[in-house]
Amino acid sequence: MGSTNSTLSKIPNVEELMRETGFSPAHIVRLYDRFESLDKEKTGHLRPEDFGAINRLAMNPIGDRIIGAFFSSGQDTVDFHSFVRILAHFRPAENNRPRDPSLPEPVNSRISKLKFAFQLYDLDKDGKISRAELLQVLRSMMEMQVTEEQLESIADRTIQEADLDRDDAISFEEFRKSLEKVNIDHKMSIRFLR
Numbered sequence: 199m200g201s202t203n204s205t206l207s208k209i210p211n212v213e214e215l216m217r218e219t220g221f222s223p224a225h226i227v228r229l230y231d232r233f234e235s236l237d238k239e240k241t242g243h244l245r246p247e248d249f250g251a252i253n254r255l256a257m258n259p260i261g262d263r264i265i266g267a268f269f270s271s272g273q274d275t276v277d278f279h280s281f282v283r284i285l286a287h288f289r290p291a292e293n294n295r296p297r298d299p300s301l302p303e304p305v306n307s308r309i310s311k312l313k314f315a316f317q318l319y320d321l322d323k324d325g326k327i328s329r330a331e332l333l334q335v336l337r338s339m340m341e342m343q344v345t346e347e348q349l350e351s352i353a354d355r356t357i358q359e360a361d362l363d364r365d366d367a368i369s370f371e372e373f374r375k376s377l378e379k380v381n382i383d384h385k386m387s388i389r390f391l392r
């Protein structure tokens with residue numbers, strides 16, 4: 199534990215960060231080591247190109263979009279605290295643990311995960327997944343295995359099934375409803391940090 203404590207002591211407001219994200223001290227230390235190894239120039243910040251070193255992310259069909267989520271606030275660098283907060287979305291939810299209702303929604307709750315997944319698709323951030331956006335994500339996921347025609351029919355079918363108000367786009371509510379029975383942790387098992 200000695201080295202765990204010495205690493206933790208280097209991170210400002212680490213207690214608050216753990217409370218907010220639910221990561222254990224051992225997790226935080228592992229993430230810190232990971233962050234340090236990606237931060238080759240030791241600036242304390244990562245840029246989008248630093249994420250290219252994460253192989254599993256590079257091989258993930260929506261890897262670019264996940265990297266984009268780290269920089270969604272319009273900034274071109276991410277510090278350790280923001281890095282950890284984004285990664286907390288990938289932590290499995292603790293369904294059995296009673297939650298204090300006065301606390302804000304934890305980032306790894308089902309609804310937070312759905313919001314995170316939704317913004318990976320909603321490229322122009324207008325709050326709706328359009329047919330073109332869906333097609334773009336599908337294309338990057340299924341490259342080479344299917345024809346453009348098949349892709350278009352998958353996109354049309356997906357929209358038809360989810361689009362309750364018939365505006366040819368998927369709102370967050372529609373997205374949430376269509377994924378109601380799907381295990382989102384399984385869907386989002388992007389274990390590039392393990």
Ligand SMILES: [Ca+2]
Nearest residue numbers: 320322324326
């Ligand atoms: Ca959109």
Ligand SMILES: [Ca+2]
Nearest residue numbers: 361363365367
């Ligand atoms: Ca709709």
